[in-house]
Amino acid sequence: MIPTSYYLALSAVLFAIGVTGVLTRRNAIIVFMSVELMLNSANLTFVAFARQFMDLSGQVFVFFVMVVAAAEVAVGLALIVAIFRSKQSISLDELNQLKG
């Protein structure tokens, strides 16, 4: 059996990749994918602990997180489409109307 710590290390790495992606990438879709990576690393953590504890509730939480992530995707992609229609670009660097 693979030890739980392996899964935890993998999820920590995934989370770190997600955070780095959000902070460094400038394409809205890629930033968005990085956020999803963060959520999925949390899912992996939930499932790994659920197996260690032999506890189903941890696996159920994953469904909640997935549902919420799907709802976020719907809203997020709609926003990206709306912005693309106005600007013909989804680069976050060009979202610079508001500053002060």
Next chain:
Amino acid sequence: MTQTDFIVLLPVLVLAGWALVLLLVDLFVPAGRKALTGWLALVGPAGAVLALTLWPNGGALTGFGGMLAADGFAVFLHLLFLGSAALIILLALTYLPRAGIERGEFYVLLLLTVSGMLLMAQAADLIVVFLALELLSIPLYILAGFARPRLSSEESAMKYFLLGAFASGFFVYGVALTYGAAGSTNLNAIVTAAQTGLVQGAAAAQALPVARSLLVAGAALILVGLGFKVAAVPFHMWTPDVYEGAPSVVTAFMSVGAKAGGFAALLRVFVTAFPGLAPQWASLLAILAALTMIVGNFAALRQGNIKRLLAYSSIAHAGYILMALPAAGSSFAAQSDYAVGSALFYLLAYALTTLGAWAVVMAVERQEGDGLALTDYAGLAARRPGLALAMALFMFSLTGLPPTAGFIAKFSLFRAAIDAGYLWLAIVGVLTSLVSAYYYLRVVVLMFMRPGAAQALARPTLDLAVGVTALATLLIGLLPGPLLDLAQRSVLTLTR
């Protein structure tokens, strides 16, 4: 679902259910008569208040296996959220047509986000906190972009969305680590796990030890996630941009509802689930509170746009409320309760004052994005003395001058901090309040002492909202006793 479960969830059910009914009804309301949807939307908060009366008076219920709580803490916040929602609907009735964005979905989304806030105030399980956080946030992302295709509104929605989703990523990962440490996401089970040092939940039979470092890491990540929501420094970068770009009526609701929702979760999670870790987080939160007060107030000094000014002001006020958290980490129950009660009272005073100030901003705002500079307020007192007087009252209350609600709220919060041994934090609070007097009173000086051609809209619903909030701000300042007692008593059922 037992009858208790049903009663505990009823306010949320009423509100969310009414939102869905409204979505259907709105189809049959002709364009241009969408005010009808707005008036109908008021039924939602009223119904939810009625549902609240089914809760036991002064006691506490739990539902869904301890995942939801119906206690005084939740009642107080429910009344705050529902009252703010009603005021926002009144304001939207005049604001939306003038901004050319009168669509019925506004009211539906508003009721949905309020139902998320209600759930947030009741959540006694980290997974419910997460669901409530998203139910609160997702409709708000849409509302921020409601003035589509105006680009600044879309940009505001995009920034709010990306940073909000980023923050919920931190939050979920924090919940996952906490689950790994404690074996459960229930707030009470987390306390038991921290006290006994044994993993709770289904794994309890195996007597696993709690990994304390995991618990600390989980709490820290949860703090980051909620810190974004309440706009605490250093997680505040999005606030001014998002507040400036979103339609004013949405910004008003964000600065009150989303912030109070974030604090509801912060207070409940950190006071009920992580009291054992207080030595670790109390000093960290004290530093965050001090930074938030300093950065918010000093950045507000340079603003020439009223929406950005109020955005930085809302960051500064998040700092004052954060002061309650280290004080709530005190090991003396009385001090901890007093701090949480003061935070609740502060949220109420802040909500009333801020909503009033935003109502005046909406009266002065002419076209979309026009009439928002501070100089547009010059000479307002000559044209609209009543409105200018109300705005002056709100500015005094935000500064914390007597005899307004803001003074009492700051006073009791500073006292809570001093009692718990955070004298330096209270001193930072007083000094930054002095700094804030400069930019708040500048608005008053412009209105009363500078000549100018300020114009303001006069509409019955707008005047009603300004009148109600101004009267409440003044009355609570003069007679704070009953509400202060209510806030303090509402905490008693929380931490036991």
